[in-house]
Amino acid sequence: MAIVTVDGLCKQFPGGTAPAVHDVSFTVADREFMVLLGPSGCGKSTVLRMIAGLEPITSGTVSIDGQVVNDVPAKARDIAMVFQSYALYPHMTVFDNLAFGLRRRDIEQAEVARRVRAAAGKLELSELLQRKPHALSGGQRQRVAVGRAIVRDPKVFLFDEPLSNLDAALRVSTRNELIKQQREIGTTSIYVTHDQVEAMTMGDRICIMNQGKVVQIGRPLEVYRNPADTFVARFLGNPPMNLLHGRIEQRDGRVVAQLAGGRLSLPMRTASALGRYVGGDVIVGVRPEDLYESLPPGDPVPFARLPARVAAVEPLGAETLLMVTLEGSEAELIARIGRDTALRRGDRLDLALDTATIHLFDPRTTKSIA
Amino acid sequence: MRLGMKQLRRVPLFLFVGFYTVVTGGPLVWVAMMSLRTTAEIFRDPYGFPSPVHWEKFADAWVKSNYGTYFWNSTIVVVAAVALVTAIGAMAAHCLARYTFRGNRLVRFGILTGLVLPPQLVILALFQILLDINLYNTLAGLILVYVATHIAMTVYILEGFFAQIPQDLFDAARMDGYSDFEIFWRVTVPIGAPAIFTTVTLNFIVLWNEFLFAVVLLTDDDRRTLPLGLMHFTGSHQLDVGMAATGLMIAMLPIIVIYAFSSETMIKGMTAGAVR
Numbered sequence: 250m251a252i253v254t255v256d257g258l259c260k261q262f263p264g265g266t267a268p269a270v271h272d273v274s275f276t277v278a279d280r281e282f283m284v285l286l287g288p289s290g291c292g293k294s295t296v297l298r299m300i301a302g303l304e305p306i307t308s309g310t311v312s313i314d315g316q317v318v319n320d321v322p323a324k325a326r327d328i329a330m331v332f333q334s335y336a337l338y339p340h341m342t343v344f345d346n347l348a349f350g351l352r353r354r355d356i357e358q359a360e361v362a363r364r365v366r367a368a369a370g371k372l373e374l375s376e377l378l379q380r381k382p383h384a385l386s387g388g389q390r391q392r393v394a395v396g397r398a399i400v401r402d403p404k405v406f407l408f409d410e411p412l413s414n415l416d417a418a419l420r421v422s423t424r425n426e427l428i429k430q431q432r433e434i435g436t437t438s439i440y441v442t443h444d445q446v447e448a449m450t451m452g453d454r455i456c457i458m459n460q461g462k463v464v465q466i467g468r469p470l471e472v473y474r475n476p477a478d479t480f481v482a483r484f485l486g487n488p489p490m491n492l493l494h495g496r497i498e499q500r501d502g503r504v505v506a507q508l509a510g511g512r513l514s515l516p517m518r519t520a521s522a523l524g525r526y527v528g529g530d531v532i533v534g535v536r537p538e539d540l541y542e543s544l545p546p547g548d549p550v551p552f553a554r555l556p557a558r559v560a561a562v563e564p565l566g567a568e569t570l571l572m573v574t575l576e577g578s579e580a581e582l583i584a585r586i587g588r589d590t591a592l593r594r595g596d597r598l599d600l601a602l603d604t605a606t607i608h609l610f611d612p613r614t615t616k617s618i619a
Numbered sequence: 620m621r622l623g624m625k626q627l628r629r630v631p632l633f634l635f636v637g638f639y640t641v642v643t644g645g646p647l648v649w650v651a652m653m654s655l656r657t658t659a660e661i662f663r664d665p666y667g668f669p670s671p672v673h674w675e676k677f678a679d680a681w682v683k684s685n686y687g688t689y690f691w692n693s694t695i696v697v698v699a700a701v702a703l704v705t706a707i708g709a710m711a712a713h714c715l716a717r718y719t720f721r722g723n724r725l726v727r728f729g730i731l732t733g734l735v736l737p738p739q740l741v742i743l744a745l746f747q748i749l750l751d752i753n754l755y756n757t758l759a760g761l762i763l764v765y766v767a768t769h770i771a772m773t774v775y776i777l778e779g780f781f782a783q784i785p786q787d788l789f790d791a792a793r794m795d796g797y798s799d800f801e802i803f804w805r806v807t808v809p810i811g812a813p814a815i816f817t818t819v820t821l822n823f824i825v826l827w828n829e830f831l832f833a834v835v836l837l838t839d840d841d842r843r844t845l846p847l848g849l850m851h852f853t854g855s856h857q858l859d860v861g862m863a864a865t866g867l868m869i870a871m872l873p874i875i876v877i878y879a880f881s882s883e884t885m886i887k888g889m890t891a892g893a894v895r
Contacts, residue, residue, distance in 0.1 A: 303790050324796035336787035340809040350795035397791075 510575025
């Protein structure tokens, strides 16, 4: 049982101009799997290292179960960490690597062996206990690194991009394995990654960071569907959300977003929140999967049409990515459409857009409007 | 049979290696042969084979020429100095490679200055200091001087190697509850063993042959080290070439044995990190 609370955490490195971490606050509930997601250099690993006790805290607090641990040394926080490089001791066997942390804790030799074998069994490492790390594959090393954390039975697990050194196929299977282990063990976990797929599939909640600050915290789909600003909108989703400059106008009693290449009638729900933006500029966000090659059969009412020209077609097998330029503008959009498209570069089409799915952002603050 | 281009291209390399081997190994073989011949035999035919073989010369050198004492003195001085220089150097290198502390650049500069100071420059000062602290003409004094003069190179080699050990290993050990010294002992030392072994071998070879400090700082015959012992056979008016060669062989044997067993590890340690 462990609740981790980070409150107003700041980190200023000596000689650095801007703080690496600025006023970061969040709470990870007991047994929760929290993912810190953000681009390289956004400060997520620094936050993790401060929670671990490996990095001094400039200001703010880290608490575990309500107790502030700022001045508690790393070894006394009862936290285990899985490092990006796995950090396996090259001169020790797998067994000794797994037992290293236990031996320091005055646990009887027989108990150490029992726990090591139990963890090894769980992670399918039993056959490899006498091998040295250099004789293991990448996936096996990763499992040993996880095993070293599990075997200690800590209050909190920290993961610092533990899958980034694996190849794509292995990453998927290891990801699933990690989720399974965490669900079984139920230890509170904080997982750092820059990979949005990992964040979406693994996290109970995601904390998105940019330039040392928390931008948004929420459940994966919640964050995906309701991005707090243009950064989150672009960062989550592959291909990223299309962002277009537009203007909110009132026409024939309806609120519309006027784009360079067309006009979008906004749903009433959205329109009612737009009062002060009428007559002003906005950023219109559209996810590639909300654009269609043609109007879907059925009620076409919420759909708008945007005349466009195909700039490139990228067939990915299961689907096709369509790069289009809107007519009358330079704006480029990416649409994710079905695999059986007949469209070729240079073709004209009326791109269909589900207006119920569009996102609007304030161009000055980049924050979500509606 | 036609020689392939690949083999042809190797011919100059083989010639060079062959030439180099003759130049470096030749004198060694020559001294080895002379060590088994008397001086009279050598003057008669400098390059002749030992016939008869005078094994008894080794016993003579060991007993009559006091080589047993010199060998023992050398062993004490060199083993103690190498042990100390390795222990202190490894800890210093670990600290410099791992920790950022106030004044670490100054400390590094201070230690590495030792690399550029020629021994001739410091010998008078060392002589005076050892006199002041009553360690002149003692093995302990010479050990101290050897440690001081060889710490720079040791730290230089080890720091470069230790700095390449990933920080994650140290962080992991810290989270596992190990203290700073335990981390040094359980992580840095075993992983840095090839580099440590390299400095041990290098220091051993250099100190075993060290002459300048020994000749200035030791005066009593029963405290002399092996390189000084060789002077016995060299007078102002005569030179006992045969016994000098025997003495040289006795002095060289430990080095040859050490190098034969450790050359591979040593090369590995010296080139570690060069190719990743």
